[in-house]
Amino acid sequence: MKNADLKLILLFEELILLKSMQREDERLTSELKKCTESKGYIIKEIQEITGRLLKKKSEIEEIKEDETKLLNQFHELVDTNHEHYD
Secondary structure, eight states: OHHHHHHHHHHHHHHHHHHHHHHHHHHHHHHHHHHHHHHHHHHHHHHHHHHHHHHHHHHHHHHHHHHHHHHHHHHHHSOTTSTTOO
């Protein structure tokens, strides 16, 4: 009987300890949920920004190609001794 009483006391103390931690556990669970949602929004925003960045890089490359073509045309059309050649 003594072992059963000790086990019952131990279980009761564990129950009291768990109940005392329940509010903090619920608060932390709620905070984790908010952080997880926030992380999802941040990841989505990063993906959108990355997409825009890649588009801008592509536009920059096109502009560089156009600039190179224009410079080549300029060099073909303007004599190297011309005053505006630089």
